[in-house]
Amino acid sequence: MTLLGFSSYLIALGTMSGIYALLCLGLNLQWGFAGLFNAGIAAFFAIGAYVAAILASADSAVHLGGFGLPVALAWPVAMAAAGALAWVIGRICLTLQGDYLAMASIGIAEVLRIIIKNEEWLTGGTRGIAAIPRPFETLLPAPWNNLAFLGLIVVLVAIVYLAAERAWASPWGRSLRAIRDSDVAAAAIGKNVAQFRLEAFVLGAMVMALAGALSAHYFKFLGTTAIEPLMVTFLVWVMLIVGGSGNNRGAILGAMLIWLIWSATELLTNRLPAEWITRSSYIRVLLIGLLLQVVLQKFGKGLLPEKPPRLVGERRETR
Amino acid sequence: MIKVENVSKSFGGIHAVEDCSLEVATGSVTGLIGPNGAGKSTLFNIIAGLLPPDSGKILLDGEDVTGWPAHRLFHKGLARTFQIAQEFSRMTVIENLMAVPSGQSGENLFKAWFAWGKVVAEERALRERAREVLAQLRLTHLEREYAGNLSGGQKKLLELGRTMMIRPKVVLLDELGAGVNRTLLGEIAGEIERLNREHGYTFFVIEHDMDLIARLCQPVIVMAEGRVLTQGSMAEIRRNEAVIEAYLGARHHKQVGGADA
Numbered sequence: 001m002t003l004l005g006f007s008s009y010l011i012a013l014g015t016m017s018g019i020y021a022l023l024c025l026g027l028n029l030q031w032g033f034a035g036l037f038n039a040g041i042a043a044f045f046a047i048g049a050y051v052a053a054i055l056a057s058a059d060s061a062v063h064l065g066g067f068g069l070p071v072a073l074a075w076p077v078a079m080a081a082a083g084a085l086a087w088v089i090g091r092i093c094l095t096l097q098g099d100y101l102a103m104a105s106i107g108i109a110e111v112l113r114i115i116i117k118n119e120e121w122l123t124g125g126t127r128g129i130a131a132i133p134r135p136f137e138t139l140l141p142a143p144w145n146n147l148a149f150l151g152l153i154v155v156l157v158a159i160v161y162l163a164a165e166r167a168w169a170s171p172w173g174r175s176l177r178a179i180r181d182s183d184v185a186a187a188a189i190g191k192n193v194a195q196f197r198l199e200a201f202v203l204g205a206m207v208m209a210l211a212g213a214l215s216a217h218y219f220k221f222l223g224t225t226a227i228e229p230l231m232v233t234f235l236v237w238v239m240l241i242v243g244g245s246g247n248n249r250g251a252i253l254g255a256m257l258i259w260l261i262w263s264a265t266e267l268l269t270n271r272l273p274a275e276w277i278t279r280s281s282y283i284r285v286l287l288i289g290l291l292l293q294v295v296l297q298k299f300g301k302g303l304l305p306e307k308p309p310r311l312v313g314e315r316r317e318t319r
Numbered sequence: 320m321i322k323v324e325n326v327s328k329s330f331g332g333i334h335a336v337e338d339c340s341l342e343v344a345t346g347s348v349t350g351l352i353g354p355n356g357a358g359k360s361t362l363f364n365i366i367a368g369l370l371p372p373d374s375g376k377i378l379l380d381g382e383d384v385t386g387w388p389a390h391r392l393f394h395k396g397l398a399r400t401f402q403i404a405q406e407f408s409r410m411t412v413i414e415n416l417m418a419v420p421s422g423q424s425g426e427n428l429f430k431a432w433f434a435w436g437k438v439v440a441e442e443r444a445l446r447e448r449a450r451e452v453l454a455q456l457r458l459t460h461l462e463r464e465y466a467g468n469l470s471g472g473q474k475k476l477l478e479l480g481r482t483m484m485i486r487p488k489v490v491l492l493d494e495l496g497a498g499v500n501r502t503l504l505g506e507i508a509g510e511i512e513r514l515n516r517e518h519g520y521t522f523f524v525i526e527h528d529m530d531l532i533a534r535l536c537q538p539v540i541v542m543a544e545g546r547v548l549t550q551g552s553m554a555e556i557r558r559n560e561a562v563i564e565a566y567l568g569a570r571h572h573k574q575v576g577g578a579d580a
């Protein structure tokens with residue numbers, strides 16, 4: 001491999017890790033903070049990707065589009081759309097006890113996938129949305145534009161990470177953790193359980209949508225394969241659990257590590273004999289599943305386990 | 320302070336609370352006793368908004384609060400403990416206490432992001448208060464421990480500690496004594512008496528420990544099979560045939576009459 005080839009491989013690896021890191025940070029807000037089991041991450045990712053793609057892409061006969069909005073506008077709208085969907089789902093599901101959210105979120109994700117596949121006028125169906133502009137692509141020459149896009153992702157991950165860390169250290173995060181540990185006791189100390197859960201759910205969904213938008217603009221093409229539950233929901237859950245749920249750094253570490261391994265297994269399975277290639281997709285899932293088991297055996301709470309935040313404003317007292 | 324009017328609640332075929340009416344006077348320490356399964360905890364859960372009653376009314380401070388969610392009742396000044404401790408297990412002991420007060424500006428995410436200085440100042444004050452409470456409950460050395468790692472008795476103390484983080488009007492204590500050592504329980508009883516006398520808190524107390532009830536509570540309400548059997552001073556209760564009947568059997572006979580002998 002040439003140096004240039006290798007560095008673009010690294011840039012691609014970094015870009016995808018960053019997109020997954022955002023997904024994991026979003027899931028951590030929902031599961032790590034609030035104990036909300038979102039089994040439909042793909043739904044919010046898809047909303048983010050499709051809304052951004054439709055708003056930012058050029059006119060096309062195949063699908064809705066031609067608005068040509070700049071990403072600085074398209075991405076916030078995409079996030080708001082996912083937030084609105086999360087708000088509606090949350091209003092219906094989050095007041096109830098039990099795992100209605102898990103079922104509802106799987107259902108919504110599946111319904112959304114079918115809509116995206118069939119409503120061609122809107123999404124292009126299986127033909128998808130092509131020629132989505134990638135930021136910096138015409139501004140800079142070949143490797144530098146990709147590097148600049150990676151830089152943008154790193155900045156966005158950093159912002160979301162810092163915001164999530166502050167949230168974790170704040171009374172907002174503490175109230176959510178209280179609700180996660182015992183919702184009846186949290187209600188008995190005056191916490192509006194439904195409201196707090198809704199906030200965490202909506203916020204997490206918006207971060208997931210940002211990841212979706214970034215992914216659409218990175219690949220420049222968006223089709224139904226990009227929003228498969230396997231590639232989004234399953235992989236993100238594995239990442240968060242391996243990295244350590246309830247730990248924002250764990251979320252990022254898990255995303256980077258599992259994406260590295262996932263890409264490595266692709267290199268491996270590509271060398272398999274032809275009759276095995278078709279089986280490679282589930283072999284990779286099996287491998288990741290095995291890896292999850294091994295990690296959980298050794299690190300029950302993930303590589304970076306949850307830690308209570310340092311008490312706010314506390315100097316390192318020797319107590 | 321609390322008025323329960325003809326409240327009923329059944330679970331499937333079990334009539335846990337049946338046409339129950341009672342009153343907890345403002346400024347009193349009212350006891351609630353009765354055999355296992357009498358419906359005491361269910362009644363507490365109805366008063367505190369955890370369970371909706373099938374029928375009947377709950378009044379708090381003269382206001383009809385039937386069907387209010389638990390968090391609204393807390394804001395109106397009603398605090399409670401649970402019979403089975405409900406600690407926030409993956410939070411530290413001090414965090415369990417600091418979570419309590421409502422209206423913390425840092426519970427608003429935008430203030431946590433953009434007005435951090437204010438949040439820090441509030442947290443400092445909150446931490447001092449939490450440390451006072453921990454000292455009173457002899458839990459100071461466990462400040463940084465996960466609440467889930469506490470012993471059963473310590474968890475009950477933590478439950479009480481939560482109610483001490485604020486200035487409630489009325490506190491419901493569900494078998495606080497169970498699992499707490501005698502000496503400390505004596506001190507806690509003293510603290511309850513002090514809060515009642517000096518700050519005018521109203522207490523409504525479920526207990527199986529008759530000595531504790533006799534020391535603290537006036538009046539005492541007896542429940543059996545979901546209904547109020549009688550109420551009065553502990554001395555009156557001890558003489559009441561129906562009460563002794565309700566507790567059934569020699570062991571319970573002793574339990575109710577025991578302290579007299």
Ligand SMILES: Nc1ncnc2c1ncn2[C@@H]1O[C@H](COP(=O)(O)OP(=O)(O)OP(=O)(O)O)[C@@H](O)[C@H]1O
Nearest residue numbers: 330333335353354355356357358359360361362402
């Ligand atoms: N959630 C529930 N589902 C079904 N039955 C219940 C439920 N909660 C309570 N019960 C039933 O209601 C009755 C009253 O229970 P409750 O807990 O109120 O009794 P208690 O007076 O507090 O007893 P103890 O002194 O043992 O705590 C019992 O028969 C119990 O089995």
Ligand SMILES: [Mg+2]
Nearest residue numbers: 359360361402
């Ligand atoms: Mg009980």
